[in-house]
Amino acid sequence: MTASDLPTAAPARTGLIKAMGRGFLGRCPHCGEGRIFGRFLKVRPACEACGLELHHHRADDLPPYLVIFIVAHIVGYLILELEMSYDVPLWFQLSFWPLFTLGLALALLQPVKGAVVGLQYALGMHGFGGLPGVRSAAGEDARLGNSGHGSTGLGRA
Numbered sequence: 001m002t003a004s005d006l007p008t009a010a011p012a013r014t015g016l017i018k019a020m021g022r023g024f025l026g027r028c029p030h031c032g033e034g035r036i037f038g039r040f041l042k043v044r045p046a047c048e049a050c051g052l053e054l055h056h057h058r059a060d061d062l063p064p065y066l067v068i069f070i071v072a073h074i075v076g077y078l079i080l081e082l083e084m085s086y087d088v089p090l091w092f093q094l095s096f097w098p099l100f101t102l103g104l105a106l107a108l109l110q111p112v113k114g115a116v117v118g119l120q121y122a123l124g125m126h127g128f129g130g131l132p133g134v135r136s137a138a139g140e141d142a143r144l145g146n147s148g149h150g151s152t153g154l155g156r157a
């Protein structure tokens with residue numbers, strides 16, 4: 001009985017939710033060990049633990065867009081709730097809400113950007129098509145014939 005020579009198992013890509021969760025916590029979406037950020041919003045070139053290249057992420061404007069969306073819904077709801085239920089002095093409203101909004105936005109910006117990087121990794125977007133340790137697993141042969149001569153006889157006029 002000969003042991004079947006299995007091909008070396010390629011490291012599987014982390015699922016979408018798990019990858020985004022790891023990114024939200026500032027961890028590498030692939031291994032969950034290395035850190036994504038070198039500075040506040042500066043993504044490291046690659047993961048120190050597994051070698052996953054991170055420099056080609058394209059988070060761009062999506063993280064601030066999502067942060068505005070989230071913070072506006074939270075703050076807007078809380079202002080309305082406070083105004084309707086309690087008699088809060090105006091000086092408190094004018095001083096508290098801008099600081100609360102700014103603090104919440106700054107607190108969410110890095111986690112949301114990490115989650116966006118995790119999203120791009122999980123979907124194989126941009127440069128995340130390859131995984132560390134895998135040379136060229138993705139075959140280019142999957143692309144079927146893109147012949148210019150369409151043989152569809154549908155639009156016969």
Ligand SMILES: [Zn+2]
Pocket residue numbers: 028029030031032033034047048049050051052
């Ligand atoms: Zn990693």
